[in-house]
Amino acid sequence: MRSITTLDLQYAHRFYGFKGEAQYLHGHTGVLTIEVEDTVEPGVNMVFPCNEIQKTAWEVLKNFDHALILREDDPLLPAVLDVYEKQGIRNGAPQNKMMGPAFKTELATAYPECRLVVTKETLTVEGMIKIVYDLLKDKLNIAKITFTSGVNAASAEFTTKNKIDRCPLCGIALDENGVCPKCGYRKQK
């Protein structure tokens, strides 16, 4: 069975080199749906608590919210960084609090201190799904990701491989010692 969660991401981007309106900088509210698959954990009668899926995903994905997402070869990138530098906000601002941990993967690098994500490929809805799966695949048993942004939507299905041990009292993943980080439940050996 699957537990499903949805979160919103507000971001600005453009399709550099694309022949159409999308070559101009513009913004979206994207809706990301993550489906996590596993057996139903009998103690809590759920696959995984949806608020926990959301929390795990948001911790990383908040770097995309109220962010500018540019492809690594886009000439807007050095131009924007130059303005941020001159304004003194490139390395952070007191109002910029919603920062996740900086990350760098094959597909994307996050610079939370200036709310910027630099991508290898054009950030289409398909591109976003590839990035999100890559960031979360080791933390969640992701079976499907759907991303909708304006009139664009894409989805992809994945084979779940990790059998994650869950707490029978609160449903969240047990740590490497078989202990629940939330309630302290310990798995019987």
Ligand SMILES: [Zn+2]
């Ligand atoms: Zn767009």
Ligand SMILES: [Zn+2]
């Ligand atoms: Zn627990």
